[in-house]
Amino acid sequence: MNSHVNANPIVQPVSSSSESGRNKQAVGIGTATDLVEIAKQIQDCEQYVSANACARLHLIVKQMQCLKKQAEEILTQCQRDIEVHKLPCNFVKRPGKTYYVYQKPDGSNCLCLLSPEEWGSLCPNKYIGAYKLMPDMTWMSEDQLSEWDQTDKLVHQLVSTPTFPAIDSKEAV
Known part of the structure; x- marks a missing residue:
């Protein structure tokens, strides 16, 4: 944890043991720098998740384009087959x-x-x-x-x- 004399403290959960042996949430003191790091980490995670979703969507779009092409080929062949049968x-x-x-x-x-x-x-x-x-x-x-x-x-x-x-x-x- 970063500690600065003039930093604004933030509330942060900390684990502690109780008499019964269970962990309970206690309150610890964090700094504004910690809050900035957490916000940056959240922003980075959002960017990674968004990039991952975009990559997967690109793959799905490619598959959709391939399926569309196959469907068009099937319809063209079907029309040709009907014409030859007639x-x-x-x-x-x-x-x-x-x-x-x-x-x-x-x-x-x-x-x-x-x-x-x-x-x-x-x-x-x-x-x-x-x-x-x-x-x-x-x-x-x-x-x-x-x-x-x-x-x-x-x-x-x-x-x-x-x-x-x-x-x-x-x-x-």
């Missing part, structure tokens, strides 16, 4: 099969079983893209298929292996 075709669509979208001369699109390679030079329509019908009835575009196949191989390896392989290793796939 395309005219003359067959029953089966999950696991790849189908091809072509644009007819009148500007409308259709779903076809034949790839551009299978059509060769005889294809009467403009090729737009390929989609694989997934088991959940969503569509996977051809540019997503390669990545999907690699991930699918890793998933099957994880399911069939009792040990956990390195996910980022190219040898694991």
